[in-house]
Amino acid sequence: MALGKDYATQECSIARALEVVGERWTLLVVRDAIYGVRRYNDFLVHLGIPRAVLSARLKALTEEGILDRRRYQESPPRDEYVVTERGIALWPALRALAVWGREHFMDRQLRAFRHVDCGTELGPYGECPACGTVVPVGDVVLVPGPGLDPEPADPVSRALLRPKRLLEPLVTESAPTGESVQPV
Amino acid sequence: MALGKDYATQECSIARALEVVGERWTLLVVRDAIYGVRRYNDFLVHLGIPRAVLSARLKALTEEGILDRRRYQESPPRDEYVVTERGIALWPALRALAVWGREHFMDRQLRAFRHVDCGTELGPYGECPACGTVVPVGDVVLVPGPGLDPEPADPVSRALLRPKRLLEPLVTESAPTGESVQPV
DNA sequence: ACCATCGGTTCGTTCATTGAACCAAGAGGT
DNA sequence: ACCTCTTGGTTCAATGAACGAACCGATGGT
Numbered sequence: 001m002a003l004g005k006d007y008a009t010q011e012c013s014i015a016r017a018l019e020v021v022g023e024r025w026t027l028l029v030v031r032d033a034i035y036g037v038r039r040y041n042d043f044l045v046h047l048g049i050p051r052a053v054l055s056a057r058l059k060a061l062t063e064e065g066i067l068d069r070r071r072y073q074e075s076p077p078r079d080e081y082v083v084t085e086r087g088i089a090l091w092p093a094l095r096a097l098a099v100w101g102r103e104h105f106m107d108r109q110l111r112a113f114r115h116v117d118c119g120t121e122l123g124p125y126g127e128c129p130a131c132g133t134v135v136p137v138g139d140v141v142l143v144p145g146p147g148l149d150p151e152p153a154d155p156v157s158r159a160l161l162r163p164k165r166l167l168e169p170l171v172t173e174s175a176p177t178g179e180s181v182q183p184v
Numbered sequence: 185m186a187l188g189k190d191y192a193t194q195e196c197s198i199a200r201a202l203e204v205v206g207e208r209w210t211l212l213v214v215r216d217a218i219y220g221v222r223r224y225n226d227f228l229v230h231l232g233i234p235r236a237v238l239s240a241r242l243k244a245l246t247e248e249g250i251l252d253r254r255r256y257q258e259s260p261p262r263d264e265y266v267v268t269e270r271g272i273a274l275w276p277a278l279r280a281l282a283v284w285g286r287e288h289f290m291d292r293q294l295r296a297f298r299h300v301d302c303g304t305e306l307g308p309y310g311e312c313p314a315c316g317t318v319v320p321v322g323d324v325v326l327v328p329g330p331g332l333d334p335e336p337a338d339p340v341s342r343a344l345l346r347p348k349r350l351l352e353p354l355v356t357e358s359a360p361t362g363e364s365v366q367p368v
Numbered sequence: 369a370c371c372a373t374c375g376g377t378t379c380g381t382t383c384a385t386t387g388a389a390c391c392a393a394g395a396g397g398t
Numbered sequence: 399a400c401c402t403c404t405t406g407g408t409t410c411a412a413t414g415a416a417c418g419a420a421c422c423g424a425t426g427g428t
Contacts, residue, residue, distance in 0.1 A: 007212075010231070011294050011332060011341075014215055014278055017285030022208070024385075028191075031198055040406050047194070050386050055407065065288075076394045078405070086288055092308070093284055094198055096277035101201030104249075104270055110195050124276070125309040148195060157195075208416075224375050234417050239376065260425045262374070 020064050021090065025049050027097075029057050030090050033067060033083035035142065036170035037156060040081075046156035061087070083167070091137045092126055099124050108147030116141050116165060140166045204248050205274065209233050211281075213241050214274050217251060217267035219326065220354035221340060224265075230340035245271070267351070275321045276310055283308050292331030300325050300349060324350045 007015040007022075021027050028047055037043055043054055058081055061067040066087040072080045095113075102109065112121050115128040116139045127134045143163045152158055155172040164170070191199040191206075205211050212231055221227055227238055242265055245251040250271035256264045279297075286293065296305050299312040300323045311318045327347045336342055339356040348354070 010212065011336075012212075012215070013282045013285035013290050013294065015212060015285075016289050017281040018211060020285070020289065022211070024206070027202060027206070028194065028196075028199060031196070041404085044406090050388095051407070052387090052409085053385065056384095076405075089284055089287065093277060093280035096280045097201040098197045100273055100277055101197035101199075101204070103273065105200050105204065106197050110197065152195075225373090228375090234419095235376070236378085236418090237416060240415095260374075 017093075021066070023057070023060075025053055026057055026061065027090075027094065029054070029061060030066060030083065030087055031094055032156075033081065033087060034091060034094070034137065034166055035160065036164060036166065036168050038072075038080040038082055038169055039078075042156050042170065042172060043081075045154040066090070080169075088137050088167070095122075095126050096124075109145040110147050111145050112143050114141045114143055115139060138165070138167045142166060201277075205250070207241070207244075209237055210241055210245065211274075211278065213238070213245060214250060214267065214271055215278055216340075217265060217271060218275060218278070218321065218350055219344065220348060220350065220352050222256075222264040222266055222353055223262075226340050226354065226356060227265075229338040250274070264353075272321050272351070279306075279310050280308075293329040294331050295329050296327050298325045298327055299323060322349070322351045326350060 007019045010016075021030065025047065028049075029043060032043055032046055037046060040054070040058070043049070043058070044051065047054070049057075058067065058069075062069050062081065064086075065084055067081040068084050069079050069081055072078055113126075114121050115131060115135050118128065118130050120128050120130040122135060122140065123129050125134070126140075141163050142160065142165075144161050148161065149157070150161070152161070156170065159170055159172050191203045194200075205214065209231065213227060213233075216227055216230060221230060224238070224242070227233070227242070228235065231238070233241075242251065242253075246253050246265065248270075249268055251265040252268050253263050253265055256262055297310075298305050299315060299319050302312065302314050304312050304314040306319060306324065307313050309318070310324075325347050326344065326349075328345050332345065333341070334345070336345075340354065343354055343356050
């Protein structure tokens with residue numbers, strides 16, 4: 001989708017990749033999908049993305065085989081978007097971007113990624129320094145760091161305040177009406 | 185530049201990175217800079233990018249410390265854009281994108297990256313399988329593969345038909361060599 | 369004097385993004 | 399039956415970015 005008209009003249013697999021995931025928001029959608037976000041509304045509130053753009057991105061990512069749209073209940077028919085192997089394969093690229101962004105543009109660490117087997121923080125290539133192996137995405141735990149807003153507005157960010165294994169579906173506390181919260 | 189307005193709400197180093205290099209064309213400019221492209225006109229013809237967009241990207245990348253603009257001759261005053269350490273640090277991300285793009289969307293291999301010391305093709309994380317070390321970008325050779333157009337239109341693509349060490353300034357047919365310029 | 373090159377800027381058109389409004393199919397309560 | 403809420407969208411006018419062609423200015427060559 002990403003403007004194939006021009007990138008197509010490039011004989012380069014980087015350009016080819018960017019045609020697929022180079023558009024605005026796209027990589028953030030994939031990131032969220034790997035974090036376990038699956039529902040339209042969760043993407044919406046977590047990303048703060050316009051609805052029309054989200055619909056377009058989900059559609060394109062599904063067509064490219066990066067997300068898989070599937071029915072998760074029939075009663076009111078509802079679909080969820082689950083990241084595929086092809087989408088999971090973007091993890092090294094996302095991780096490299098995260099390492100670069102943190103190294104060069106962030107003053108504090110927001111989150112860390114740890115190997116679920118031993119708790120060791122992953123190295124720059126997604127490997128576990130203790131075990132000496134590349135850790136599969138499903139064996140990575142996302143743990144919140146000290147620099148994170150302790151009371152974010154959207155339920156997805158709140159769910160991510162607790163350690164979260166990647167790829168596992170995210171459960172948000174969907175509380176429709178009044179209940180106990182807010183000690184100021 | 186890259187739409188900080190919205191991504192800024194994201195507490196995430198991936199989003200932060202994409203604010204800097206997530207705009208259209210930006211990562212391809214960085215790729216070319218790592219390949220050794222330094223001159224405005226070489227970027228222009230190799231990327232097929234509109235001049236106004238190229239000017240904006242070079243300016244933004246320079247301001248972010250990813251490129252360094254420096255005078256390489258005085259007679260007609262001419263500047264070149266040289267990739268900095270911060271830009272070189274994007275190499276793992278570019279490489280991960282290239283691996284993903286080739287794996288999932290390309291039928292043939294266009295180029296290969298080899299370790300200059302031993303000629304071994306790099307592994308997915310930019311490591312040399314033979315030497316067992318991560319290869320610094322300056323020790324990588326870009327070699328053309330079989331699927332490449334043998335007679336491309338622009339001089340930059342033609343120059344890249346021969347093996348080319350990364351980071352070394354690219355010399356095109358018409359351009360004189362910048363002999364006095366030495367990296368640090 | 370004339371033309372070419374390099375590195376841009378300017379400008380009108382086209383295309384994508386944005387945000388607000390609207391829509392529709394259940395589900396649940398009264 | 400009726401009203402209302404939730405979920406997952408679509409539509410639309412306004413804005414902003416990208417595109418491509420034209421133009422510009424400094425310099426060098428003939």
